[in-house]
Amino acid sequence: MRYLPLSAADRAAMLDVIGAQSVDEFYHDVPEAARLGGKIDGLPDHQGELAVERHMAALAGKNRTASEGPFFVGCGAYKHHVPASVDHIIQRSEFLTTYTPYQPEIAQGTLQTVFEFQSQVAELTGMEVANASMYDGSTAAAEAALMACRVTKRKKVIVSGGVHPHYAETISTACETQGIEVIVLPAAFDDEAALSTYAADDVACLMGQSPNVFGTVTDMTAIADAAHAHKALFVSVFTEVVSLGLVKTPGEMGADIAVGEGQSIGNPLGFGGPYVGLFACSQKLIRQMPGRVCGQTVDADGKRGFVLTLSTREQHIRRDKATSNICTNAGLCSLAFTAHMTLLGGTGLEQLAMLNHEAACDLADALEAVPGVTLKTDRFFNEFAFETPMEAGALLEALDTKGVVGGVRASRVYPGVAELENVVICAATECNTAEGIAAYAKALGEVLS
Amino acid sequence: MTQQTTSGSRGLLQHEGLIFEFGSNDSTGVDLPEPKGRKSRLGGVTRAAKPALPGLSEPEAMRHYVRLSQKNYAIDLGLFPLGSCTMKHNPRLNEKVARMPGFSDIHPLQPMYTVQGALEMIEQLATWLKTLTNMPAVAMSPKAGAHGEWCGMAAIRAALYARGEGETRKRVLVPASAHGTNPATAVQCGFKVQEIRAAEDGRVCIDDLMSKLEGDTSDVAGIMLTNPNTCGLFERDIRKIADAIHEAGGYFYCDGANFNAIVGRVRPGDLGVDAMHINLHKTFSTPHGGGGPGAGPTVLSDALAPFAPVPFIRHDEDGFHLVEDAGTGDAKDSFGRMCAFHGQMGMFTRALTYMLSHGADGLKQVAEDAVLNANYVQAKLKSVMSPAFEGYCMHEALFSDAFLKESGLETIDIAKGLIDEGYHPMTVYFPLVVHGAMLIEPTETESKAELDRFCDALEAVAKAAKAGDEALKSAPYLAPLRRLDETQAARKPILRWTPPEPAEAAE
Numbered sequence: 044m045r046y047l048p049l050s051a052a053d054r055a056a057m058l059d060v061i062g063a064q065s066v067d068e069f070y071h072d073v074p075e076a077a078r079l080g081g082k083i084d085g086l087p088d089h090q091g092e093l094a095v096e097r098h099m100a101a102l103a104g105k106n107r108t109a110s111e112g113p114f115f116v117g118c119g120a121y122k123h124h125v126p127a128s129v130d131h132i133i134q135r136s137e138f139l140t141t142y143t144p145y146q147p148e149i150a151q152g153t154l155q156t157v158f159e160f161q162s163q164v165a166e167l168t169g170m171e172v173a174n175a176s177m178y179d180g181s182t183a184a185a186e187a188a189l190m191a192c193r194v195t196k197r198k199k200v201i202v203s204g205g206v207h208p209h210y211a212e213t214i215s216t217a218c219e220t221q222g223i224e225v226i227v228l229p230a231a232f233d234d235e236a237a238l239s240t241y242a243a244d245d246v247a248c249l250m251g252q253s254p255n256v257f258g259t260v261t262d263m264t265a266i267a268d269a270a271h272a273h274k275a276l277f278v279s280v281f282t283e284v285v286s287l288g289l290v291k292t293p294g295e296m297g298a299d300i301a302v303g304e305g306q307s308i309g310n311p312l313g314f315g316g317p318y319v320g321l322f323a324c325s326q327k328l329i330r331q332m333p334g335r336v337c338g339q340t341v342d343a344d345g346k347r348g349f350v351l352t353l354s355t356r357e358q359h360i361r362r363d364k365a366t367s368n369i370c371t372n373a374g375l376c377s378l379a380f381t382a383h384m385t386l387l388g389g390t391g392l393e394q395l396a397m398l399n400h401e402a403a404c405d406l407a408d409a410l411e412a413v414p415g416v417t418l419k420t421d422r423f424f425n426e427f428a429f430e431t432p433m434e435a436g437a438l439l440e441a442l443d444t445k446g447v448v449g450g451v452r453a454s455r456v457y458p459g460v461a462e463l464e465n466v467v468i469c470a471a472t473e474c475n476t477a478e479g480i481a482a483y484a485k486a487l488g489e490v491l492s
Numbered sequence: 493m494t495q496q497t498t499s500g501s502r503g504l505l506q507h508e509g510l511i512f513e514f515g516s517n518d519s520t521g522v523d524l525p526e527p528k529g530r531k532s533r534l535g536g537v538t539r540a541a542k543p544a545l546p547g548l549s550e551p552e553a554m555r556h557y558v559r560l561s562q563k564n565y566a567i568d569l570g571l572f573p574l575g576s577c578t579m580k581h582n583p584r585l586n587e588k589v590a591r592m593p594g595f596s597d598i599h600p601l602q603p604m605y606t607v608q609g610a611l612e613m614i615e616q617l618a619t620w621l622k623t624l625t626n627m628p629a630v631a632m633s634p635k636a637g638a639h640g641e642w643c644g645m646a647a648i649r650a651a652l653y654a655r656g657e658g659e660t661r662k663r664v665l666v667p668a669s670a671h672g673t674n675p676a677t678a679v680q681c682g683f684k685v686q687e688i689r690a691a692e693d694g695r696v697c698i699d700d701l702m703s704k705l706e707g708d709t710s711d712v713a714g715i716m717l718t719n720p721n722t723c724g725l726f727e728r729d730i731r732k733i734a735d736a737i738h739e740a741g742g743y744f745y746c747d748g749a750n751f752n753a754i755v756g757r758v759r760p761g762d763l764g765v766d767a768m769h770i771n772l773h774k775t776f777s778t779p780h781g782g783g784g785p786g787a788g789p790t791v792l793s794d795a796l797a798p799f800a801p802v803p804f805i806r807h808d809e810d811g812f813h814l815v816e817d818a819g820t821g822d823a824k825d826s827f828g829r830m831c832a833f834h835g836q837m838g839m840f841t842r843a844l845t846y847m848l849s850h851g852a853d854g855l856k857q858v859a860e861d862a863v864l865n866a867n868y869v870q871a872k873l874k875s876v877m878s879p880a881f882e883g884y885c886m887h888e889a890l891f892s893d894a895f896l897k898e899s900g901l902e903t904i905d906i907a908k909g910l911i912d913e914g915y916h917p918m919t920v921y922f923p924l925v926v927h928g929a930m931l932i933e934p935t936e937t938e939s940k941a942e943l944d945r946f947c948d949a950l951e952a953v954a955k956a957a958k959a960g961d962e963a964l965k966s967a968p969y970l971a972p973l974r975r976l977d978e979t980q981a982a983r984k985p986i987l988r989w990t991p992p993e994p995a996e997a998a999e
Binding site for chain 1: 508510511512515516517518519520521522524525526527528530531532533534535536537538539540542543544545546547548550553554556557558560561562563564565566567568569572574577579581582583585587588589591592593594595596597598599600601602603606607608609610612613616620623624635636637638639641642646649671672673675676677678679680681682685725726727728730731754756757758759762763777779780781782783784785786787801816817818820827828829830831832833834835836837838839841844845848849850851852853854855856857858860861863864865867868870871872884885886907908911916917922936937938939940942966968971972973974975976977978980981982985986987988989
């Protein structure tokens with residue numbers, strides 16, 4: 044076995060030092076009935092690299108990749124170009140094969156990158172502070188809802204109909220077990236504003252998304268004001284972090300907590316994970332924040348250094364009184380995020396955001412010109428919804444036969460909503476070419492004619 | 493040498509500032525096409541100013557991260573004996589496979605018929621997990637160990653509500669030796685925690701446990717028990733515990749963090765377990781990555797399987813399908829969704845690659861070598877340090893600080909002394925039930941020669957500490973930084989970079 048260094052002679056010599064006859068002695072506490080004689084049935088024996096690689100490659104080969112042709116699927120995960128150096132950086136042994144920086148003297152590499160990550164996320168979202176990352180955007184949103192309930196000591200959360208339905212479900216699942224009422228408003232292309240009417244003295248937070256799941260960009264300042272008038276919090280959600288290169292930030296809109304998905308920067312589509320959840324809030328709320336946080340300090344010689352801090356919130360100290368049961372962050376994915384963001388800088392990010400927006404504008408122009416197509420999103424960044432006379436699933440399959448992966452049928456994330464049966468959500472990024480966009484419009488025209 | 497250098501660097505160890513201190517808001521390390529300048533459709537919802545984020549050219553960025561990386565300890569650099577974390581070698585084939593475009597460049601919401609290989613891959617991994625644990629079902633979406641704990645406890649909660657006892661059964665028994673995530677998870681799921689004492693031998697105190705299951709047990713929801721436990725010992729009464737909790741009407745959640753010690757040799761399904769999460773980043777070698785991402789698939793018994801979270805995969809003559817909507821069809825009793833999309837695919841590909849590489853025979857050898865290595869470390873150090881308990885251990889050797897009595901030194905000093913010897917310290921001060929605990933998990937991927945070298949180093953540090961070597965109190969001396977002031981960090985939190993105050997206009 045190529046991953047096991049001990050030889051038979053080593054094992055014998057070691058048993059000798061221990062004073063045991065065989066490894067079976069170490070398992071003497073296992074109830075007799077549960078001791079397996081030989082190896083487990085029904086599984087193959089070990090294989091060499093070549094055989095394993097062939098097996099996995101065969102499975103990989105059955106999937107259609109986003110780079111094979113015109114591809115316009117978004118809805119919470121986005122196809123972007125990641126610079127080659129990013130993957131090289133995250134495969135450095137010292138980053139890949141280390142653990143949570145519990146011993147800061149020999150983990151300054153990880154800690155400094157986390158500090159830089161937190162600083163970038165805070166600046167990007169326009170918030171005062173950020174944590175070291177969460178599992179993904181949806182779990183970050185759920186933690187934000189729980190945090191709002193802790194801060195306000197209230198047990199009611201209002202989620203707009205524009206928040207990604209997977210996020211809304213994740214929030215509902217997490218809150219239900221703690222007796223928190225979650226009201227998810229009906230799906231709406233452009234009605235984040237409806238949240239304001241739900242502000243009340245028993246509401247912990249209003250949660251709105253911009254750009255929302257249909258791509259609609261909204262200035263949510265009035266929603267934040269409505270929440271604050273009732274001493275409730277406003278949580279601003281996003282699923283496309285590249286949008287923050289152009290659109291109004293959660294901080295500018297008066298958000299108390301900003302959460303979102305960071306996958307677009309540094310991380311591949313990867314069939315949905317692992318991704319990197321971004322979590323930022325105002326300074327005064329930091330002691331209720333979930334997850335890991337890195338802070339600046341000095342060492343015994345007075346040199347600047349970084350440590351994990353505010354751990355009295357966390358499960359390993361507080362146990363049943365912890366703010367969250369979270370024990371990891373999205374380490375390597377957040378490193379990919381910060382490295383890609385460092386390559387972009389503010390200038391590169393803004394330019395990338397513009398390219399995304401222009402690609403989506405070009406796509407909207409091209410699709411709107413097709414007879415039978417109605418755009419459902421007025422203000423958008425790189426994603427919008429459109430409706431046709433055809434059921435969306437059938438439409439997408441027909442497009443696929445013409446080589447175009449056209450987006451997500453809205454009914455996949457909103458099952459059973461009749462008004463959305465014919466709606467497609469589609470995204471365009473810097474990866475989409477003019478030829479691809481033209482191919483989409485042409486295919487759509489043929490399918491609908 | 494201790495002299496200051498002009499550059500702040502010392503030989504191979506390069507000084508490196510923050511990107512905010514030397515990067516410029518105008519530079520960038522990517523070449524993008526110029527935007528065409530077409531009319532915006534953002535409706536005026538724009539940010540006031542471009543983000544003030546420094547950019548670096550590619551060579552500067554590479555240097556920044558490589559220099560920082562060299563301030564990290566890592567498995568590829570040396571033995572990483574962090575107990576309960578299972579810091580084993582991360583095979584590079586796993587990395588190669590995870591990056592195959594057929595896995596890394598597919599979208600979670602593209603039509604299911606275009607991702608049949610991905611769904612089949614997840615099903616193959618699920619089959620391995622179910623076979624290795626002898627459990628009938630597995631929830632694949634939990635994104636880390638603690639998320640898997642939450643999954644298992646949420647399934648228990650849903651099962652209790654389905655029985656009409658959700659409001660009354662709120663008591664969850666948790667041993668004092670449990671990892672902090674266990675009580676935190678139980679509370680997050682709406683339960684109340686009742687602690688069970690540890691016995692003298694490091695296992696759960698059976699008398700205490702049984703006394704808590706005497707009389708009226710109509711409020712008992714279940715138990716969360718780690719096995720092998722955090723003291724590195726197998727709970728020999730586990731069947732009795734499982735029977736007792738079932739008799740009381742509760743469920744048995746097993747924390748599978750230490751599955752590495754028994755994989756291929758013992759199946760949790762044979763021990764009466766109802767739910768158990770499996771840390772793919774421990775037992776199945778997916779990289780720890782500086783603190784994530786993890787993955788925590790959770791196996792479930794027949795009693796809990798109907799309540800599993802969405803999505804899950806079903807297979808019929810038309811191929812593989814994701815069942816995504818809770819409350820309908822096969823998912824009518826599902827407790828809901830735990831995250832967007834379908835789980836940690838990138839960890840699934842790595843874990844399956846690892847399993848195929850080892851096979852059933854190799855995984856059994858993994859467990860045996862892990863346990864052998866730990867017992868070897870315990871045997872080599874027991875005359876110098878104080879084993880916390882009598883007898884053999886499983887995959888990790890636990891010592892108390894008893895041997896430091898009257899030395900004036902503490903566990904932390906041993907840990908920091910070990911850094912100067914070129915090793916990452918063991919887990920310290922955990923589990924809480926052992927005074928000044930030092931928990932050493934060498935894993936199966938260490939050679940005998942490396943173990944000998946490590947034991948020699950630790951023995952030397954332990955002897956120096958025992959002899960009261962004051963110098964250890966200020967260790968480490970040879971790391972990139974000396975001991976850090978954690979109190980200051982917590983008292984006045986600085987969590988982000990801010991531009992320095994403009995210098996006082998003194999002139």
